[in-house]
Amino acid sequence: SQTIHQWPATLVQPVGSPLSLECTVEGTSNPNLYWYRQAAGRGLQLLFYSVGIGQISSEVPQNLSASRPQDRQFILSSKKLLLSDSGFYLCAWSGGYQETQYFGPGTRLLVL
């Protein structure tokens, strides 16, 4: 069966520091991968999605970037965090039925 992992689970970072969040998927190959941000427990905002290694599409201009160095690995990064980057970050994957997405456990980021 397929599983999706995210780490860390929680992160507290100072403003201006770099960020790296990691997402990995097991049990499937060539998944579509997605990064979402959720503020205040409501509304999922799509940040990035990837249909293959090295292929990244950005949905909104922002302080963040994404990379996909391996088939089942998706990384969310920032060079300098802003206070407004705080939130709950969710990674998701989809497979054969591309529209059905499965979410990871999330990373809660607090920027101070």
Add this chain to the structure above:
Amino acid sequence: GQQLNQSPQSMFIQEGEDVSMNCTSSSIFNTWLWYKQDPGEGPVLLIALYKAGELTSNGRLTAQFGITRKDSFLNISASIPSDVGIYFCAGYQSGGTSYGKLTFGQGTILTVHP
């Protein structure tokens, strides 16, 4: 961008009551999905609907894909305390620039009083 109108925004019910929530859109969708999110966790897929008019059940949950393809509803029968959480609808349109992307509703916060 497109939006899904999900209602109600929140519900406070007594244990044992039935719950109904829905999502509507001005656009046609090919797939409707319903997720539940517990506090501090990622959304979990409850039901997926792929065909207009489809009615699907998962235990006490029943969801329907509207015949116009512009709406969907979710019913929960005989609610229990563990039904507490946020319920999201999501729609998918195939083709074009929406490839692989879902449109989400804003969620319904469900509180169940024992």
